[in-house]
Amino acid sequence: MTDQTAESLRAPYTIEFGFERTVGPKIGVFLGGLRDARLFGVRTAAGQVLCPVLEFDPADASATGELVELEPKGVVLQWTWVARRPVDELDTDFAWALIRIDGTANAMFHAVDVAGLPETMRNGLTVTPRWRPDRVGAITDIVCFEPVGER
Known part of the structure; x- marks a missing residue:
């Protein structure tokens, strides 16, 4: 070793x-x-419905089955409140949440807009997607979820 700086x-x-x-035939239908x-889900061999759709069942790696159309509504399972950043699409502070779409066994991670009022957020809150008007077939076609009956 030398004393010289390398x-x-x-x-x-x-x-x-x-x-x-x-994307595959099932995820393609979902998008x-x-x-x-x-919203579409997919049925597993055990009869559970998954949304977002997966081509293979995470429990046993078997191919998932039939596609099922779902009512675009779900329930917040867990959430965390975040301060709005300049890069965020929403105009106010909001929550990141795990949302179980009605009739499904898994959860979707997405933003929930409650007009900047953290006291409105709670586990069990029923939410529905706020759709982007210029949809292209991407998860970002859902701007966020919002409480049912609001707006």
């Missing part, structure tokens, strides 16, 4: 993914449903 090694690099992946302001 200069850091540097090399230019580029990260590329030289392939495209399709198409979002574009049309509709």
Whole structure:
């Protein structure tokens, strides 16, 4: 070892993914449903319905089965309050929440807008999606969820 200060090694690099992946037949229907302001779930071999849709059952890795259209409504299972940042789409502070869509066995992570009033948030709050008017078939087609009967 020498007493000289070593200069850091540097090399230019580029990260590329030289392939495209399709979303699969079930996730494709789920994304198409979002574009049309509709929610779909998928049934597992055990009879549970999952939303968001998965191609394979996380419990046993078997292929999931039939697609099921769901009522666009759910219940907040857990949540945390966050201060609005400049990059956030909502105009006020809001909650990040795990939302179980009615009739499903899993939960969706999404924003909940309660007009900046944290006292409105609670586990068990019934919510519905606020759909983006210019939907494209992405999870962001749901701007956020909001309490049922509000707005």
